[in-house]
Amino acid sequence: xxxxxxxxxxxxxxxxxxxxxxxxxxxxxxxxxxxxxxxxxxxxxxxxxxxxxxxxxxxxxxxxxxxxxxxxxxxxxxxxxxxxxxxxxxxxxxxxxxxxxxxxxxxxxxxxxxxxxxxxxxxxxxxxxxxxxxxxxxxxxxxxxxxxxxxxxxxxxxxxxxxxx
Numbered sequence: 001x002x003x004x005x006x007x008x009x010x011x012x013x014x015x016x017x018x019x020x021x022x023x024x025x026x027x028x029x030x031x032x033x034x035x036x037x038x039x040x041x042x043x044x045x046x047x048x049x050x051x052x053x054x055x056x057x058x059x060x061x062x063x064x065x066x067x068x069x070x071x072x073x074x075x076x077x078x079x080x081x082x083x084x085x086x087x088x089x090x091x092x093x094x095x096x097x098x099x100x101x102x103x104x105x106x107x108x109x110x111x112x113x114x115x116x117x118x119x120x121x122x123x124x125x126x127x128x129x130x131x132x133x134x135x136x137x138x139x140x141x142x143x144x145x146x147x148x149x150x151x152x153x154x155x156x157x158x159x160x161x162x163x164x165x
Contacts, residue, residue: 004084004087004088005084005087007087007092007093007094007095008080008083008084008087008094008095008096008097009094009095009096010096011096011098011105011106011109012109013096014057014094014096014106014109014110015109015110015111017094018055018057018094018109018110018111018112021054021055022111026053026054026055027052027053027054027055027113027114028053028054028055028056028057028110028111028112028113028114029049029050029052029053029055029056029057029112029113029114029115029116030056030057030058030059030103030106030107030110030112030114030115030116030137031045031046031049031056031057031058031059031115031116031117032058032059032060032061032098032103032106032128033058033059033060033061033118034060034061034066034069034070034074034075034082035058035060035082035085035086036066036070036074036075036076036077036082037076037077038077038082038085038086041118043089043091045116045118045142045143046058046086046089046091046092047091048116048142048143049091049114049116049142050091050092050093052114052116052140053113053114055093055094056091056092056093056094057093057094057095057096057110057112058086058092058094058095058096059095059096059097059098059103059106059107059110060079060082060083060086060095060096060097060098061079061097061098061101062079062097062098062099063075063078063079064099065098065099065100065101066079068101069101079097080097083095083097096109096110101127102127102128103128104127104128104131107128107131107132107135107137108131108134108135111135111136111137112135112137113136113137113138114137114138114139114140115128115132115137115138115139115140116139116140116141116142117139117140117141117142118141118142118143119141119142119143121141122141123139123141126139
């Protein structure tokens, strides 16, 4: 797959592809998030995640689940565009949008070897930790890029808009 849109898959499609990868002996890494405004922290995090295995699958919160998690003013970027941006990154092999608040069902479909999260999480605090263990995966918390987050970018943009208006 080379075109980014070909890497955006339904839950069923990604499950089928992951079965093929596992049968070929490839190690699958999974991560998830809202990825609202893609920034350097995301790019570096996803490259770190990919380095842990052969294939990287990214679960993206739908617009509705992002709103429920982040508040009524988010997401800023629609789910299909967030998915396409992620799918265009070299480190990402597949992207799947999920409507639930947690990625439990997508984790069950992907059955990764490794589940990664950014360094602001502790494995025992992850709502999906039980499902990760259920599928036999391990949780790996990766480092953060200091002062790089979507929330911080949104605050900077809003501050600038207030100063201009």
